[in-house]
Amino acid sequence: MTIDAALDFGPATHLTCRACGERYPLGAAYACMECFGPLEVGYEIVAPSREDIAAGPPSLWRYRALLPVPSNIAELPGLHPGFTKLVRADNLARELGMRRLWVKDDTGNPTHSFKDRVVAVALAAARELGLNTLSCASTGNLANAVAAAATRAGMGHVVVIPANLEAGKVITTAVYGGTLIAVDGNYDDVNRLCSELVGDPLTTDWGFVNVNLRPYYAEGSKSLGYEVAEQLGWRLPQQVVIPVASGSLLTKVDKAFRELGDLGLIEPTPYRVFGAQATGCSPVAQAFRAGIDVIRPVKPDTIAKSLAIGNPADGPYALDVARRTGGAIADVSDAEIVAGIRLLAQTEGIFAETAGGVTVATLRQLLASGQLDPEAETVVYNTGDGLKTLDAVAPQVGPTATIAPSIDEFRAALGG
Amino acid sequence: MTISVRIPTILRSYTDGVAEVSVEPTAPTLSATITALEDSYPGLSARVLDDQGALRRFVNVYVNDEDVRFEGGLDAATPDGAQVSIIPAVAGG
Numbered sequence: 001m002t003i004d005a006a007l008d009f010g011p012a013t014h015l016t017c018r019a020c021g022e023r024y025p026l027g028a029a030y031a032c033m034e035c036f037g038p039l040e041v042g043y044e045i046v047a048p049s050r051e052d053i054a055a056g057p058p059s060l061w062r063y064r065a066l067l068p069v070p071s072n073i074a075e076l077p078g079l080h081p082g083f084t085k086l087v088r089a090d091n092l093a094r095e096l097g098m099r100r101l102w103v104k105d106d107t108g109n110p111t112h113s114f115k116d117r118v119v120a121v122a123l124a125a126a127r128e129l130g131l132n133t134l135s136c137a138s139t140g141n142l143a144n145a146v147a148a149a150a151t152r153a154g155m156g157h158v159v160v161i162p163a164n165l166e167a168g169k170v171i172t173t174a175v176y177g178g179t180l181i182a183v184d185g186n187y188d189d190v191n192r193l194c195s196e197l198v199g200d201p202l203t204t205d206w207g208f209v210n211v212n213l214r215p216y217y218a219e220g221s222k223s224l225g226y227e228v229a230e231q232l233g234w235r236l237p238q239q240v241v242i243p244v245a246s247g248s249l250l251t252k253v254d255k256a257f258r259e260l261g262d263l264g265l266i267e268p269t270p271y272r273v274f275g276a277q278a279t280g281c282s283p284v285a286q287a288f289r290a291g292i293d294v295i296r297p298v299k300p301d302t303i304a305k306s307l308a309i310g311n312p313a314d315g316p317y318a319l320d321v322a323r324r325t326g327g328a329i330a331d332v333s334d335a336e337i338v339a340g341i342r343l344l345a346q347t348e349g350i351f352a353e354t355a356g357g358v359t360v361a362t363l364r365q366l367l368a369s370g371q372l373d374p375e376a377e378t379v380v381y382n383t384g385d386g387l388k389t390l391d392a393v394a395p396q397v398g399p400t401a402t403i404a405p406s407i408d409e410f411r412a413a414l415g416g
Numbered sequence: 417m418t419i420s421v422r423i424p425t426i427l428r429s430y431t432d433g434v435a436e437v438s439v440e441p442t443a444p445t446l447s448a449t450i451t452a453l454e455d456s457y458p459g460l461s462a463r464v465l466d467d468q469g470a471l472r473r474f475v476n477v478y479v480n481d482e483d484v485r486f487e488g489g490l491d492a493a494t495p496d497g498a499q500v501s502i503i504p505a506v507a508g509g
Binding site for chain 2: 019030031032033034035036037038137187188189191192194195196198199200208210211214218245246247248249294296297299309311312313314316
């Protein structure tokens with residue numbers, strides 16, 4: 001197989017089917033011609049040193065030697081997300097009776113969710129492949145990220161969302177201009193539509209970041225694993241809790257941890273991976289509990305819309321990771337999600353969106369059930385910003401008191 | 417009985433590049449529709465079904481916009497005029 005010499009995907013050399021191993025040249029392809037299995041990026045990585053990485057830019061591009069992007073990626077127009085804060089969460093740890101807890105806070109990205117990372121890598125692929133329009137099926141965060149990144153890069157964009165998304169996510173996409181199509185249906189309907197559009201002449205020069213560019217896109221999530229290891233001083237945490245929608249993020253954090261060990265950048269110490277879902281859309285958690293490896297799709301009904309994928313593409317692989325590492329996939333109710341958002345806000349000053357509420361609530365549940373060890377160093381991933389899902393907490397929080405501008409009323413409001 | 421079937425890009429080598437084909441199955445089920453597809457486009461069913469004759473893990477099939485896994489899988493009803501879509505499953509997220 002030959003690779004088009006004009007394409008610069010850095011260390012990436014080919015695509016390979018995760019299910020049957022068939023190899024393909026790098027291109028806008030995502031499903032195996034033989035078995036429909038998911039295609040993944042294959043590499044010939046020259047291991048960078050810790051010093052090489054630390055000398056890189058303060059973005060996910062410090063790990064460009066491990067991603068399918070050209071070496072000059074940091075100089076090309078883009079949002080350059082990543083290298084977000086790893087917050088030591090002593091207050092939340094105390095509240096939950098844990099010894100050492102960290103929050104990887106990805107609200108610090110340009111459009112306030114981890115989706116900026118995956119889009120950055122997909123954008124690089126779109127540019128290499130000569131595509132002129134960036135597109136996606138989105139539950140909201142991805143819509144923001146695609147619209148903003150395409151705009152910065154001078155590329156057109158067409159974003160497709162379910163019509164019932166939170167206003168905060170619709171506005172924060174539409175503001176960038178371009179085309180925003182709201183579909184009467186749920187996310188799985190939108191995803192099916194985009195999958196069918198990929199084969200249509202209408203979209204010949206389009207890159208759907210999570211369809212025909214998905215192999216590249218998904219690799220962007222590895223940076224959430226690399227960063228945690230680097231920020232902990234080049235070592236792995238003992239436990240991680242990660243929200244599960246398609247399951248891709250969870251599998252890529254695991255991949256990142258294993259790669260770092262294989263490349264000799266860290267000591268390959270054992271870790272356990274836990275996944276978090278909302279009960280109203282918990283096909284992966286249900287399969288985990290049932291001890292089966294087939295995901296039965298569900299019709300989502302939860303306030304955690306960013307996790308509301310009833311037919312999760314990487315569900316089977318997320319199950320594999322949780323089982324292989326001795327972790328678990330669990331789920332929490334909408335009421336627990338809201339409580340989780342408030343707990344994180346009130347202990348650490350971090351306002352998470354509903355997905356973060358799912359993760360914190362699942363952390364609490366797994367501690368209570370004894371599946372998660374309170375003595376083991378743990379990282380939870382907060383993947384999105386609460387400002388986008390205000391409706392979730394609006395009924396429960398508000399001013400302590402509304403008063404006239406007088407000291408007496410102020411004193412009374414404080415209970416004095 | 418006529419059923420319309422949308423063919424994904426990666427299977428169009430079996431249909432001379434045609435994106436949508438019509439077949440006339442002998443029974444109103446997805447299973448019969450796939451048999452009819454195989455009769456017209458030999459080799460296609462082995463791409464959609466595994467060695468045990470079940471739908472492959474990474475294929476989604478829809479009948480009139482409904483995922484067949486909610487409708488009995490290969491036993492899903494395909495009434496006259498139904499629209500069947502075959503789509504790679506690994507997308508989204």
